[in-house]
Amino acid sequence: MAGGFAVDGKTSAGCHREFKAKITWYVWICGIIAATCGLMFGYDIGISGGVTAMDDFLVRFFPAVYARKHRAKEDNYCKFDDQRLQLFTSSLYLAALVTSFGASLVCTRFGRKRTMQAASIFFLIGAGLCAGAINIVMLIIGRISLGIGVGFGNQAAPLFLSEIAPAHIRGALNILFQLNVTIGILVANVVNYYTSNIHPAGWRYSLGGAGVPAAVLFLGSLIITETPTSLVERGHREAGRTMLERIRGTKEVDDEFDEIKSACETAAALCAEEKPFRRLRRRESRPPLVIAIVMQIFQQFTGINAIMFYAPVLFQTMGFESNASLLSAVVTGGVNVISTLVSIILVDKIGRRKLLLEACVQMLIAQVTVGGIMWVQVKANNSPSHPWALAIVVLICVYVSSFAWSWGPLGWLIPSETFPLAIRTAGFSFAVSSNMFFTFVIAQAFLSMMCTMKAFIFFFFAICIVIMGVFVLTLLPETKGVPIDEMVDRVWRRHWFWKRYFSDADDAKISNC
Numbered sequence: 001m002a003g004g005f006a007v008d009g010k011t012s013a014g015c016h017r018e019f020k021a022k023i024t025w026y027v028w029i030c031g032i033i034a035a036t037c038g039l040m041f042g043y044d045i046g047i048s049g050g051v052t053a054m055d056d057f058l059v060r061f062f063p064a065v066y067a068r069k070h071r072a073k074e075d076n077y078c079k080f081d082d083q084r085l086q087l088f089t090s091s092l093y094l095a096a097l098v099t100s101f102g103a104s105l106v107c108t109r110f111g112r113k114r115t116m117q118a119a120s121i122f123f124l125i126g127a128g129l130c131a132g133a134i135n136i137v138m139l140i141i142g143r144i145s146l147g148i149g150v151g152f153g154n155q156a157a158p159l160f161l162s163e164i165a166p167a168h169i170r171g172a173l174n175i176l177f178q179l180n181v182t183i184g185i186l187v188a189n190v191v192n193y194y195t196s197n198i199h200p201a202g203w204r205y206s207l208g209g210a211g212v213p214a215a216v217l218f219l220g221s222l223i224i225t226e227t228p229t230s231l232v233e234r235g236h237r238e239a240g241r242t243m244l245e246r247i248r249g250t251k252e253v254d255d256e257f258d259e260i261k262s263a264c265e266t267a268a269a270l271c272a273e274e275k276p277f278r279r280l281r282r283r284e285s286r287p288p289l290v291i292a293i294v295m296q297i298f299q300q301f302t303g304i305n306a307i308m309f310y311a312p313v314l315f316q317t318m319g320f321e322s323n324a325s326l327l328s329a330v331v332t333g334g335v336n337v338i339s340t341l342v343s344i345i346l347v348d349k350i351g352r353r354k355l356l357l358e359a360c361v362q363m364l365i366a367q368v369t370v371g372g373i374m375w376v377q378v379k380a381n382n383s384p385s386h387p388w389a390l391a392i393v394v395l396i397c398v399y400v401s402s403f404a405w406s407w408g409p410l411g412w413l414i415p416s417e418t419f420p421l422a423i424r425t426a427g428f429s430f431a432v433s434s435n436m437f438f439t440f441v442i443a444q445a446f447l448s449m450m451c452t453m454k455a456f457i458f459f460f461f462a463i464c465i466v467i468m469g470v471f472v473l474t475l476l477p478e479t480k481g482v483p484i485d486e487m488v489d490r491v492w493r494r495h496w497f498w499k500r501y502f503s504d505a506d507d508a509k510i511s512n513c
């Protein structure tokens with residue numbers, strides 16, 4: 001496709017010059033295929049809540065929870081509170097957490113494309129084990145294999161997307177990953193809705209469905225390119241140049257190619273001097289590292305996964321019938337997808353900070369109101385009555401929409417675009433593992449928190465959201481439109497707070513531009 005040429009870049013003296021880049025079909029196709037990693041991840045997020053609400057599944061693996069679910073009304077908020085059941089959901093995230101560090105090395109040594117292929121293979125194995133599980137051990141091993149797939153996929157795909165994108169659409173292209181996460185969650189909810197009526201093996205279809213996106217990724221990865229940066233980084237200069245020409249749709253890529261070469265040379269020299277994980281401990285590595293970790297912690301402390309994992313459980317707790325609760329989850333899933341599209345359209349126009357700040361306000365209002373309604377109901381010792389339960393569903397949609405155009409996608413985008421190449425994969429693995437760790441914490445703790453804190457859980461997340469807003473206002477720099485290999489000079493060294501992590505000599509160089 002012939003988009004107009006767009007320009008970004010700087011001179012070798014550190015001043016800005018122009019890169020030419022068309023928006024080619026090839027870049028979009030590669031982006032869409034790589035983003036299938038997000039589909040695999042999202043499918044898993046969405047499927048576990050619905051499966052754990054299915055009686056056939058509970059009877060087979062968690063009979064005690066089944067018995068409690070069908071007992072008296074009085075332990076409404078606690079009937080799903082079971083550590084082993086929570087481990088079914090969260091084992092995937094623990095496996096992904098551990099894998100992400102190894103995946104960073106694989107990503108550097110073998111490239112982003114091969115790492116994604118590895119992800120798809122672990123995913124196929126995991127889906128098979130879960131679908132065919134005859135006991136809880138097989139089930140958990142399947143979840144662990146899926147988690148290893150997530151660890152590889154989530155490490156490679158966001159980096160891949162940020163590296164192949166021209167700077168002026170990097171946000172949009174990178175958000176394809178999160179868009180796929182949301183589509184995966186939605187598809188999983190729809191699948192659960194139908195399979196919950198298939199007895200006794202509906203849950204097997206739900207869990208086995210994870211194999212579909214894995215197969216798509218595996219086949220797709222046979223036709224996509226490696227990123228020019230990864231090719232040059234691994235010594236394939238010519239191939240890197242050819243690939244850059246292909247994805248930019250022009251032969252005039254000298255300037256951008258020079259920049260990639262110079263980033264790779266610097267990275268190689270630094271790496272020879274000190275390994276990337278060790279370099280991450282240096283003072284000047286701290287700004288992007290802190291931002292990457294904090295973005296992911298905050299993304300999880302919006303409370304999004306309390307909704308995503310347990311929406312069906314939550315809706316059942318509010319008194320919806322089993323099918324109605326899955327349907328409600330489909331509605332929130334749909335809002336999640338559509339709102340992520342909004343982010344694709346806006347992120348490179350209005351920038352990252354404005355989206356994050358607006359969302360903090362919207363999420364805060366929704367959380368406090370939901371908490372208020374539930375609090376009144378808990379005091380009256382009721383499940384919320386139907387009109388109130390409907391109001392809660394609407395408020396949850398308000399909440400999910402703002403998350404979906406802000407903290408959801410930007411939690412991946414910002415860490416993938418702010419590390420210099422020498423520490424990019426190592427640094428990004430901290431973003432992935434922080435996401436997994438805090439997803440695990442929320443998955444493991446939410447049902448117990450709901451059981452003990454009841455409505456106050458929403459106030460807890462509301463307080464987190466206020467802290468996040470202050471953080472964005474004061475410490476998060478804007479990265480819109482800045483070429484990926486220029487973040488240090490154009491973003492970190494110029495930020496009122498983070499510039500203290502760099503030496504004065506470098507600042508003088510910038511002010512000469």
Ligand SMILES: OC[C@H]1O[C@](O)(CO)[C@@H](O)[C@@H]1O
Nearest residue numbers: 045181182304305308336408
């Ligand atoms: O769309 C919501 C989903 O997005 C994520 O935050 C990943 O970016 C998940 O943890 C969450 O379930």
